[in-house]
Amino acid sequence: MITSNVRPDLAPYYNEDCDPKHLAPLWEVLHTIVRKSPSSDCQPHIWHYGEIRDTIMKAADVITAEEAERRVLVLENPGMRGRSRVTTSLYAGLQLIMPGEIAPAHRHSQAALRFIVEGSGAYTAVDGERTIMEEGDFVITPSWTWHDHGNESAQPMVWLDGLDIPLIETLDATFAEPYPDKNHPSTRPIGDSIARYGSGLMPVDHQQQNPTSPVFNYPYVRTREALEQMRKTEQWDPCHGLKLRYVNPDNGQSAMPTIGTFMQLLPKGFEACTYRSTDATVYSVVEGSGKSMIGDHTFEWRERDHFVVPSWVEQRHVASEDAVLFSFSDRPVQQVLGLWREQRGDA
Numbered sequence: 094m095i096t097s098n099v100r101p102d103l104a105p106y107y108n109e110d111c112d113p114k115h116l117a118p119l120w121e122v123l124h125t126i127v128r129k130s131p132s133s134d135c136q137p138h139i140w141h142y143g144e145i146r147d148t149i150m151k152a153a154d155v156i157t158a159e160e161a162e163r164r165v166l167v168l169e170n171p172g173m174r175g176r177s178r179v180t181t182s183l184y185a186g187l188q189l190i191m192p193g194e195i196a197p198a199h200r201h202s203q204a205a206l207r208f209i210v211e212g213s214g215a216y217t218a219v220d221g222e223r224t225i226m227e228e229g230d231f232v233i234t235p236s237w238t239w240h241d242h243g244n245e246s247a248q249p250m251v252w253l254d255g256l257d258i259p260l261i262e263t264l265d266a267t268f269a270e271p272y273p274d275k276n277h278p279s280t281r282p283i284g285d286s287i288a289r290y291g292s293g294l295m296p297v298d299h300q301q302q303n304p305t306s307p308v309f310n311y312p313y314v315r316t317r318e319a320l321e322q323m324r325k326t327e328q329w330d331p332c333h334g335l336k337l338r339y340v341n342p343d344n345g346q347s348a349m350p351t352i353g354t355f356m357q358l359l360p361k362g363f364e365a366c367t368y369r370s371t372d373a374t375v376y377s378v379v380e381g382s383g384k385s386m387i388g389d390h391t392f393e394w395r396e397r398d399h400f401v402v403p404s405w406v407e408q409r410h411v412a413s414e415d416a417v418l419f420s421f422s423d424r425p426v427q428q429v430l431g432l433w434r435e436q437r438g439d440a
């Protein structure tokens with residue numbers, strides 16, 4: 094049944110002539126398809142860690158990592174409940190792994206990032222190389238790589254998962270496979286990738302094989318040190334403070350082809366200018382506190398809080414203490430397609 098807003102008198106034509114033949118009049122929907130500016134179901138939202146931590150920890154009482162396969166609470170955008178997404182194109186969740194647990198090996202066409210929120214010393218393994226994760230580390234699981242996680246530390250560990258699930262779903266390019274054993278065998282020592290590719294050096298005959306960075310852990314100690322060193326020049330961007338993007342050393346592009354990742358420092362008292370861009374963005378607060386005005390909302394945030402800014406909605410950040418924010422979005426996809434836009438100030 095095709096309903097009409099534009100030409101109710103044409104309802105018989107729509108429903109008796111067009112509809113049975115799987116045809117529909119474009120002129121009824123053209124203005125909802127081709128809009129002046131982005132409009133989506135994605136809403137601004139904040140998850141305060143202090144309010145959700147108990148619920149995350151309770152997940153360990155109700156289900157094992159093994160039974161769950163991945164014990165994750167999805168950060169569901171309030172405008173898109175039940176659709177497993179934080180923005181229109183991206184998924185986010187908080188994953189809990191308890192001491193002694195293993196999240197079994199598998200692989201899938203969706204790419205994942207891990208951003209470590211609480212705890213220290215658990216590992217993730219990617220295609221036979223383990224990395225030990227610390228708070229603030231940014232870790233990549235590229236598309237179609239075997240990966241398992243394990244916590245050999247004495248504390249629970251929680252990290253933010255970011256995946257390109259909705260994007261890959263739109264493209265109908267979803268594949269997945271379990272590994273026959275819980276762990277994929279280790280074939281390279283810990284630290285191998287960062288030594289080879291992440292030290293401003295590259296094996297002399299290395300040829301780029303893959304659009305994802307060959308470095309799969311970008312440790313927070315290095316990122317934090319870079320920001321701290323840079324602040325000495327006092328060259329603050331009016332909208333971003335000091336903002337760095339994670340790069341793939343093979344090509345200078347984003348570390349992951351579908352997800353852009355960023356880390357920024359806002360000094361105490363910083364009041365950012367108003368800014369908007371077409372890449373809806375998920376933020377994870379690493380250090381400090383402040384507030385962000387996002388569209389009509391004001392979110393007060395502190396360490397370990399997560400918030401989401403939809404596409405083309407104005408955002409403005411104010412830091413009440415030195416603050417460090419990690420963020421991710423689909424910016425590289427929009428850029429490669431020539432779609433990405435930004436606007437600074439109150440224009």
Ligand code: 1HN
Nearest residue numbers: 163165186188205240254256
């Ligand atoms: C996945 O493989 C992980 O490997 C986490 O830790 C979250 C969400 C949907 C699909 C696969 C992981 C996931 C996921």
